[in-house]
Amino acid sequence: MTAAEALEQLKKAGLGDGVELFAGPKDAALLVTRERVKQLLRHLRDSRPFSCDLLLMITGTHMTEKRAPDKTTPDGVDVNGGVVKGTTVKGALLREAGFEVIWHLRSVAKHHLLAVKCRLPLADPRVDSVADLWPAADWHERETWDLLGITFTGHPNLRRILLPESWVGHPLRKDYVAPKEFEGINLEVDAPWPTP
Amino acid sequence: MDSLVPYLTNVWEWATGSAFTFSMILSILAVVAFISVWAMFAVWLERKASADFQVRLGPDRVGPFGLLQSLADGLKLAFKEDLIPRDSDKFLFAIAPAIAFCGAFAAFAALPFAPGITAVDINLGVFFIVAVTAIGVIGVLMAGWCSNNKWSLYGAMREAAQLISYEIPSALALMVPVLVAGTFNLKELVAFQCLPSDGVLDTEGAVYFSNHGWLAFYSPWTFVAFVIYYIASLAECKRAPFDLPEAESELVSGFHTEYSGMRFSFFFLEEYGMMFVVSAIAALAFLGGWQPLPWVSCNFGGVLGNLFFAGVFLAKVIFLVWVQIWVRWTLPRMRVDQVMVMGYKYLIPMSLFALLMMAAYIHWGVRYLPGLF
Amino acid sequence: MGLFERNLPDIYLTRLADLAVNWGRASSLWPMTFGIACCAIEMMAVGAATFDMDRFGAGAFRATPRQADLMIVAGTVNAKMAHVVKRLYDQMPEPKYVMAMGACTVGGGPYWKHGYNVVKGIDKFVPVDVHVPGCPPRPEAIIEGVRFLQRKIMAKRVLAQGVETKPDFTGVSVSPGTVGILDPTVRPTSTVYRAPTALGFLAPSGGRA
Amino acid sequence: MADPMTAPAKPQIEPAKPQTAPARTLVLPGDPRPPDVHVDVRTQELQINMGPQHPSTHGVLRVAIWVDGEIVTRAEPDIGYLHRCAEKIGESVSCIQYVPYTDRYDYLAAMNNNLGYCLAVEKVAEIDVPEKAQYVRTVAVELNRIGSHLMAVGTYGLDLGAFTPFFYAFREREEILRLLEWICGARLTYNFIRIGGVMRDLPEGFAADTRKFLDLFETRLDEFNDLLTHNHIFVNRTANVGVISPDMAIAYGLTGPNLRGSGLRYDLRREQPYLLYDRFQFDIPVGTGIKGTVGDCWDRYWVRMLEMKESVRIVRQALDQMPATGEIMAKNVRHLAFKSKPGEGYLGIENPRGELGYYLISDGGANSYRSRIRAPSFCNLSILEAILPGTMLADAVAIIGSIDIVLGEVDR
Numbered sequence A: 001m002t003a004a005e006a007l008e009q010l011k012k013a014g015l016g017d018g019v020e021l022f023a024g025p026k027d028a029a030l031l032v033t034r035e036r037v038k039q040l041l042r043h044l045r046d047s048r049p050f051s052c053d054l055l056l057m058i059t060g061t062h063m064t065e066k067r068a069p070d071k072t073t074p075d076g077v078d079v080n081g082g083v084v085k086g087t088t089v090k091g092a093l094l095r096e097a098g099f100e101v102i103w104h105l106r107s108v109a110k111h112h113l114l115a116v117k118c119r120l121p122l123a124d125p126r127v128d129s130v131a132d133l134w135p136a137a138d139w140h141e142r143e144t145w146d147l148l149g150i151t152f153t154g155h156p157n158l159r160r161i162l163l164p165e166s167w168v169g170h171p172l173r174k175d176y177v178a179p180k181e182f183e184g185i186n187l188e189v190d191a192p193w194p195t196p
Numbered sequence B: 001m002d003s004l005v006p007y008l009t010n011v012w013e014w015a016t017g018s019a020f021t022f023s024m025i026l027s028i029l030a031v032v033a034f035i036s037v038w039a040m041f042a043v044w045l046e047r048k049a050s051a052d053f054q055v056r057l058g059p060d061r062v063g064p065f066g067l068l069q070s071l072a073d074g075l076k077l078a079f080k081e082d083l084i085p086r087d088s089d090k091f092l093f094a095i096a097p098a099i100a101f102c103g104a105f106a107a108f109a110a111l112p113f114a115p116g117i118t119a120v121d122i123n124l125g126v127f128f129i130v131a132v133t134a135i136g137v138i139g140v141l142m143a144g145w146c147s148n149n150k151w152s153l154y155g156a157m158r159e160a161a162q163l164i165s166y167e168i169p170s171a172l173a174l175m176v177p178v179l180v181a182g183t184f185n186l187k188e189l190v191a192f193q194c195l196p197s198d199g200v201l202d203t204e205g206a207v208y209f210s211n212h213g214w215l216a217f218y219s220p221w222t223f224v225a226f227v228i229y230y231i232a233s234l235a236e237c238k239r240a241p242f243d244l245p246e247a248e249s250e251l252v253s254g255f256h257t258e259y260s261g262m263r264f265s266f267f268f269l270e271e272y273g274m275m276f277v278v279s280a281i282a283a284l285a286f287l288g289g290w291q292p293l294p295w296v297s298c299n300f301g302g303v304l305g306n307l308f309f310a311g312v313f314l315a316k317v318i319f320l321v322w323v324q325i326w327v328r329w330t331l332p333r334m335r336v337d338q339v340m341v342m343g344y345k346y347l348i349p350m351s352l353f354a355l356l357m358m359a360a361y362i363h364w365g366v367r368y369l370p371g372l373f
Numbered sequence C: 001m002g003l004f005e006r007n008l009p010d011i012y013l014t015r016l017a018d019l020a021v022n023w024g025r026a027s028s029l030w031p032m033t034f035g036i037a038c039c040a041i042e043m044m045a046v047g048a049a050t051f052d053m054d055r056f057g058a059g060a061f062r063a064t065p066r067q068a069d070l071m072i073v074a075g076t077v078n079a080k081m082a083h084v085v086k087r088l089y090d091q092m093p094e095p096k097y098v099m100a101m102g103a104c105t106v107g108g109g110p111y112w113k114h115g116y117n118v119v120k121g122i123d124k125f126v127p128v129d130v131h132v133p134g135c136p137p138r139p140e141a142i143i144e145g146v147r148f149l150q151r152k153i154m155a156k157r158v159l160a161q162g163v164e165t166k167p168d169f170t171g172v173s174v175s176p177g178t179v180g181i182l183d184p185t186v187r188p189t190s191t192v193y194r195a196p197t198a199l200g201f202l203a204p205s206g207g208r209a
Numbered sequence D: 001m002a003d004p005m006t007a008p009a010k011p012q013i014e015p016a017k018p019q020t021a022p023a024r025t026l027v028l029p030g031d032p033r034p035p036d037v038h039v040d041v042r043t044q045e046l047q048i049n050m051g052p053q054h055p056s057t058h059g060v061l062r063v064a065i066w067v068d069g070e071i072v073t074r075a076e077p078d079i080g081y082l083h084r085c086a087e088k089i090g091e092s093v094s095c096i097q098y099v100p101y102t103d104r105y106d107y108l109a110a111m112n113n114n115l116g117y118c119l120a121v122e123k124v125a126e127i128d129v130p131e132k133a134q135y136v137r138t139v140a141v142e143l144n145r146i147g148s149h150l151m152a153v154g155t156y157g158l159d160l161g162a163f164t165p166f167f168y169a170f171r172e173r174e175e176i177l178r179l180l181e182w183i184c185g186a187r188l189t190y191n192f193i194r195i196g197g198v199m200r201d202l203p204e205g206f207a208a209d210t211r212k213f214l215d216l217f218e219t220r221l222d223e224f225n226d227l228l229t230h231n232h233i234f235v236n237r238t239a240n241v242g243v244i245s246p247d248m249a250i251a252y253g254l255t256g257p258n259l260r261g262s263g264l265r266y267d268l269r270r271e272q273p274y275l276l277y278d279r280f281q282f283d284i285p286v287g288t289g290i291k292g293t294v295g296d297c298w299d300r301y302w303v304r305m306l307e308m309k310e311s312v313r314i315v316r317q318a319l320d321q322m323p324a325t326g327e328i329m330a331k332n333v334r335h336l337a338f339k340s341k342p343g344e345g346y347l348g349i350e351n352p353r354g355e356l357g358y359y360l361i362s363d364g365g366a367n368s369y370r371s372r373i374r375a376p377s378f379c380n381l382s383i384l385e386a387i388l389p390g391t392m393l394a395d396a397v398a399i400i401g402s403i404d405i406v407l408g409e410v411d412r
Helices: A003-012 A035-045 A137-148 B006-016 B022-053 B069-077 B090-109 B125-131 B136-146 B151-181 B186-193 B220-236 B262-284 B301-330 B334-363 C013-029 C038-047 C079-091 C103-107 C139-153 D086-092 D093-101 D108-124 D130-158 D164-184 D206-229 D233-240 D246-251 D258-263 D296-319 D376-382 D393-403 D407-409
Strands: A019-023 A028-032 A054-063 A093-096 A100-106 A113-119 A126-128 A151-153 B110-113 C070-073 C097-101 C130-132 D024-026 D038-039 D044-049 D062-068 D071-078 D343-351 D352-363 D368-374
Touching: A003 A019, A003 A028, A003 B262, A003 D071, A028 A035, A028 B301, A028 C070, A035 A100, A035 A113, A035 A126, A054 D071, A054 D352, A054 D368, A100 D352, A113 B151, A113 D343, A137 A151, A137 D376, B006 D108, B022 B069, B022 B090, B022 B262, B022 B301, B069 B262, B069 C013, B069 D376, B090 B125, B090 B136, B090 B262, B110 B186, B110 B301, B110 D071, B125 B186, B125 C013, B136 B151, B136 B262, B151 B186, B151 B220, B151 C097, B220 B262, B220 B301, B220 B334, B262 D296, B334 D233, C013 C139, C038 C097, C038 C139, C038 D164, C070 C079, C070 C139, C070 D108, C097 C103, C097 C139, C103 C130, C130 C139, D062 D393, D071 D343, D086 D093, D086 D368, D093 D108, D108 D130, D108 D343, D108 D352, D130 D164, D130 D206, D130 D246, D130 D296, D130 D393, D164 D206, D206 D233, D233 D296, D233 D393, D246 D258, D258 D296, D258 D352, D296 D393, D343 D368, D352 D376, D368 D376, D376 D407
Parallel strands: A028 A113, A126 A151, C070 C097, C097 C130
Antiparallel strands: A019 A028, A054 A100, A100 A113, D024 D038, D044 D062, D062 D071, D343 D352, D352 D368
16 A cells, blocks of 8 residues: 555545645655644554554654755946955755654555654654554654654653663754763774874 | 590591591592592583584693693682672671582592492491582572672572472482392492392302392382482582573573682582582492493402492493583573472472382382283 | 782792793683674684684683683673673673774774764773774684783783783784685685584484584 | 761662562463462562673673562663664765675674665665676575574574584584675675675575585484474473564564564565565465464574575575576666665565664765664564563573574664
8 A cells, every 4th residue: 555545545534634645756655743643643553444553663853954055146346346245045945954753654464564754843843652552662762762852742651762861962863963971981082093 | 626636536436437547637638639630520521522512622722632621720710819799798608619519528428439449438328428418508508698699699599499309309219229228338239239139149259140230220110210310410410401500591600600719619619529429329329339230240359459440430420420411511401490390290209109119019029010011 | 819919039930830820821711701792793603613712711601700701892882881891890800801802892993983872992991901803803813812812811920020021922913814705716615514523422413413 | 998977978879668579379481270379478579680791681681670589570671782873874974885884783684784775775766786686685695594593593592501502503604604705705794785786796606505505404404403492391491481472563563583473474575575585485484383372482483493494495496596697786876976866765674583674865965864774673672571571580581582682783
């Protein structure tokens, strides 16, 4: 079942509002608002045509702002022979900064793969937890919180999983700066390797 | 001090019926030397035999055929830092290995190696050895408790449970040959196995056929007792598949997790000493002791004869120890409840049954009940 | 040893005693069962059938640090793990030796640049006796490292005073082979299986091996 | 000792209140009969710490276990001792440079990891791989799968106290390593499968040698079965222990031999054929509860043993069908200036441990914008919390071993 077919099915079932098709060049996904995430995932798990019983993974991406290249007009010469500074026009906004969370579901019975995607604002990355729908979601959500700092509300035990408890920051954010030291352990490089 | 020495001498005289002499001290030294050499040899044998099972070579760089490997290990352990954990009970921690070693060590005193080679000839030899080998578990319990380590505690508790459970079938199984021969004396047990079955004991230098034969093959029930004793003795030595007290993959190293250096090597000595003791009893009580062939009794005197018998006896013991090693490197480990089930549900009833049947046969004077086979 | 440690006159007798003690230590290097990452698999291979580190007396892997002499740090050490490695090192009794196995423990390895969490070389918190490079080092390289360590131990002073001699490294190849066969026309030699013999004639694989 | 007056005050940790377990009925694990032992002793829970340095946690897994006597009441895996920043590195280096890193995550099945990543990149970048290269990949991957399973069953014996099978498993594994070393020069971390194809063609004589090995290997498998699989103690230790029902397996996201051990016939090589798996004939073994309940430790172990036989079949067929000559690298890949097209995609393959998936987002540059690894061991391990309670301490070891985790992949 492709994402487009899934969307049609959803619309038939009356669950289509708030869901659109995210048509990537390779893999399509269902794009939902964050209020509808849990309801939709529950439907995908329980309703017979989908029966997406296996949660493959939950992950997120930190999307930085992306703009078209700035346009700068070259310096000109005015009538009096003076220099006129060129103007810089900021490029058009192609992509807003924010987080994307994606759930990959697989149906063991029907042999298909579906992806559900949700966009979250940078300032308030918060989405419902599905740990009560799939026990498997527990660790994935903890990992996403650990590495990206996305909060899953309703998760029973949202702690760091891979990094130590006292670690500062979320390394997979694009603006992350690696620490020089952690609890007395030096993480720096003494001498840089020679570059060929 | 002045009063203590005569007192001890008196006790010794009372216990052994012989005066406390210089030869006693020599015997003690000989036993200590023998255990050390034996442990080295057994460790080497274990490493070489396991290597052979596992398509490896085993130690071969230290001395010829790696024979000096155990010496190097011992030397290294002797010069290792003596480490006592801060939160342990230091006194108990220090004496636990010695107590564990005591049991195996004391048992050697009563082991006859040949008709004329024995430290003390005790009339209740079997009883004495069964009693003193059980001392070892106290040392192990102490080691596990005082280390202040949860893994050690687990190992010690398992050891206590296992040893207590398996003492019973092993002792019951030993009662079968005792019942047949009518003696607790290990030397007499061996002598019984070369007695002609018509009950005439001849003198010097002759070879007799059709004697009682090795007790393992005396009747089906003695054979059952032999098998039960061997299985139970594996558990008493903490050898696989009963190596729960030091189960490496579960309890890190069990009761000796916190021990290092010389103190650890005492546990090593205890383990290999025990292996010798139980194999020696199996050889003496069931496999004809120093007699080279079943149903054929040899009777040599003199130093050379004794040495020959000691050689035969050692060969049997080494073979039994090798079987222990073979079993260890072949079988997986049992779970603790399975060990208990095996001990209480199978071995004890079976050994009791064998004992009863043997008693019945002796009472009615037949070795095989017609109609049963 | 305590009081006598490197405190006795440097005479023939003490030198001889040193030799004996060093021989014991060098011939019986019990490593700790402590694999961290990929290198641990090669460490197991060294102990297993084909390479068999037990030949050098270094095959008795001990699970507890109290009974180990050699800590082979086999794999990447990160910020969370470093404290554990340090503690294990502290738990080992003297004399103890550390082998940094693999590129990660030597200097961060492939995680040197972008590994925000990875310690760039374990010699930042434990003293290292031998560095064995490679990613992961081949088993031959580990054996080389052990032999390197053995020579280092043999040159030490235990009881006698005086300056330690330089280890004799003649016959030790400087760069343990970390790269395998790159020429496809060269065929790696097959492992020669030794059939179990004298003691193992009853072993399960019997003569089939 | 520091002077107690001048020493800085220690942070006061409130001592945990000793929890007294209520009197309860003891049910031994794996005992199908109704409970007949009643325990009236008040006992106290003990918390023990298994790992990160413990012989049977297969690396640096730490499991905090609460035990009541020998029975586990609660278990909490603690991972991250081998976190090596895989995903950050995936963003920081180019796709070509990242291939060797994938070797190091599941180091027992490095070829499979190479393949998963390369297939994902090829999917996003739309690269067609020539047929010959696909066959070479299949051979390499399946040989690696045998090696990985051998390691799994060998160390499983080690966990249960049987030392010798481990050595026999390693003896066979060394032969596989020899073959793989021949084709790429490395024993463990191969970097052989590259984006767009493979590093180089199989050397001359490789097929014959591999066939010889496979013939030998099948007899060796029987030997292994004699030694371990049908051993009475081994069966007692593993049958009816750590039973995972199919529903539970799916709920916890189990894949691979662990899912199939629970009786579900689900294999990505069959459901979603990648490479050329639709051209080969092979069976998908599932757990049938021969020795106990479906989904117990023995079933998971047995599935791995059977899968090795299937891999042998696949390698034989691949060697038979493989064209003698042909391209081994796609035409449109210029490795030094490789840039992926923008887009994103997920691709899962059947790793020896389960579904290994790579989710890549490309911005059109040399680096991928985001690369997430769906590591099978990570998902499989999370079931530990659910199945350990109620088992014995020795079973905990058996269960951890039967799940067959690789910590490099769990922590990434």
